[in-house]
Amino acid sequence: MALGGYGSFAFTFGDTTDDAHEVEHKALLDALEPGFSPEEDTAHEIETYAHALALAMIWDANERLANQAIPEKMLDALTDWEQILKLKPTLDQSDQARRAAVAAKLRGLINNALPDIEAASRKAAGGNFHSVVVVDPDDVISYWVGGIPGPPGLEWSSTRALIGVRLTKTGLSDAQFNEVRAAVVNALDPMLPAWMTFSVGVGSSFTCGQSIVGQDYL
DSSP states (O other): OOOSTTSSSSSOOSOOOOOHHHHHHHHHHHTOOTTSOOSTTSHHHHHHHHHHHHHHHHHHHHHHHHHTTSTTTOOTTHHHHHHHTTOOOOTTOOHHHHHHHHHHHHHHHHOOOHHHHHHHHHHHHGGGEEEEEEOOGGGOOEEOTTSSOOOTTOSSEESTTEEEEEEOOTTOOHHHHHHHHHHHHHHHTTTSOTTOEEEEEEOTTOOSSSSSSOTTBO
16 A cells, blocks of 8 residues: 555655656656646646546556466456366465466466476475476386286376475474475476376485385375
8 A cells, every 4th residue: 555645644654665656646747838837736736646646547457457467466367267277276275375376277288398397396395395306217117907917006007107296394394394295286286287197295215216106205
């Protein structure tokens, strides 16, 4: 909220950086023809003040409209984008988390290369991000009924399209780590195509090797 002569209060305090209303008002006053008084509280000054307010409102509306195309800033169009992208936010999900889900989904539609996956994971996990790992083609394991039998729960599974996200737990309680892990899952789940799977866990010793998910994964 702006404060001072161009805001909602009659006095100024805090940052006095010019806002759109003030910029427009000064520009209109500078453009007055000779003979029109720019002095405060004159009819011409009051009229330009009102015109500047209308222009500032248009300026702000245009900026707000432009933000609706930027996932990290959208507000009015957030629900519309969620419907378009088939996202179903929970009742307790924050606007920030909803915007992150929209951004992840849009990234997945455009590009979900390994650098994009790493960038999304790093952004979601912050300082607790360790690395993204994939299975070497020579180490791929695939289980299927009637072919290579897998252990219980993994009868139909493969590491061919498995992405592993390794996190660190340094300085985090179990609850805090679960929040970080959930943030990574929420970022990647709408981003990755249906044929790709991923696992998020902790431990620098993890390798995508002889099991579908490593022993350090949760």
